[in-house]
Amino acid sequence: MTPVLQVEGLVKQYGGRPVLRGIDLAVAEHEVVALIGASGSGKSTLLRCIDLLEEIDDGRILLDGVDVSDPRAATRRRRNRPGGAVAAQKSMAIVFQAFNLFPHMTALENVALAPRVVHGLAAGAADERALELLSRVGLADLADAHPDRLSGGQQQRVAIARALAVQPRLLLLDEITSALDPELVGEVLAIVRDVARSGATILMATHEMGFAKQVADRVCFLDGGVLLEEGPPEQVLGEPREERTRQFLARIIAAGRLG
Amino acid sequence: MIKDVPLSPLAAERAAFRRSRARRSTAVAFVSTLVFAVALWWAVTSAPGWPRVQATFFDPARAWESLPAVLEGLWLNIRVLVVAELGVLVVGLVVAVLRTLRGPVFFPVRALATAYVDLFRGIPVLIALYLIGYGVPALRLQGVPNDVVVLGTCALILTYSAYVAEVFRAGIESVHPSQRAAARSLGLSHGQALRLVILPQAVRNVLPPLLNDFVALQKDVGLISVLGAVDAIRAAQIEQARSFNFTPYVVAALLFVLLSVPTGRIADAVAARGNRRRSGR
């Protein structure tokens, strides 16, 4: 079966400096893949490239077997057709480290926006779907609150609901708990666990090794823009083959994050 | 908010102290203002030329006589102001958005918008008024109005839109790029992202400078008098020419000030609210 996501030889440079140096990666349907690596190793860049928020310098990104990184997919004529860039964006959703909620909209409006204006739901139906998703993340009673009235954990839960509202084929999570106070991490991870269990296809950058071990089907270690090692969580996190992976995990353990 | 916790004697005593300090501050402010006002009044009225100045600029009888005519003129200013403000909002916003368009198709539009802003930010308002107020009728084009009020309003809209477009553009650029990324990642088109995500935040961010430009516009509507429109300033001039007394100008000035004070206060309130929002809950 064709994987939901295939990344082939992806190269991304910033001002001539390569940040991703030829990444090959596939994510199958219903698979949960964790992306680990030191700060600055290129995890966010990889996720942003996959979500077509950055132009790539070499390689291809295939969604359900269709090359969506082809510049021809982004032309005015083709971007809304199947395989076009906008169509591809509609089938992915990303949750950012810094939440990036729309501050002038309530939680409900944040979640209902894309279903309404992108997917053409009537306002009533979009609100209904949004409210359902907010209940799912335990925030139905805060539906009318603006983001500046919510805690970091609550904001991130709204951001997850907003991403799920477009019913994405592929859910991208970029260190979604890194900006949170430690006591708020649990509430967000619990929701991701629930979403993963419901059969979503997820690619997530994370520093929560314990969580990766529990939820991920596969762990990929990114080092200096190269996918150095990948495999089942027990292997990569328990008996890493690469020296660099061992060093990275030792640093994480020293920082007390391998729960 | 916990309401029904009884205050301890300590807190009650401190609150009483704060209240007494506040009363004292008010009293001090009152006395110092009074002293300052009296000193200023004395300094002005003891000047050797004061009786002349008082008779020429501050004659109560002349003020009362000229008030109806000046007020009628002001009514024209207010109507021009409302139309000009709406026009400036629309034109300014459109020009700002045009300047942010990307892509080669929009090159001419972008260049035109930039040229317009450069031109009208540089032209003195007075010259813009003359060029449009006298130049356009001279073209004798069919269907183009040659009413000086209409043309004067157009000149004001064109001048102020150039400023306001830059204010809006600064607002658009003040919205963090991650907001656009979030919108695009949800599949919103560029237009949708601009309209639903970027612009609402941009406008909110620039409300204080925007209102400031409106205060400036409020007094510049008086400049349409140079085209011969009988507004408050022109009415004052007519009254002055009749009696050789400048009091009508002072009346007009006071009315313009009264007109601009509310907008200034609104601008202050909006800025204060923005600061409160930014400094946390």
Ligand SMILES: Nc1ncnc2c1ncn2[C@@H]1O[C@H](COP(=O)(O)OP(=O)(O)O)[C@@H](O)[C@H]1O
């Ligand atoms: N927009 C950008 N411009 C220039 N350099 C960037 C940009 N975004 C990321 N980088 C660089 O790319 C590298 C990888 O960054 P990132 O993908 O954010 O790493 P990670 O998410 O793993 O911490 C870093 O060295 C960072 O400085």
Ligand SMILES: [Mg+2]
């Ligand atoms: Mg990152």
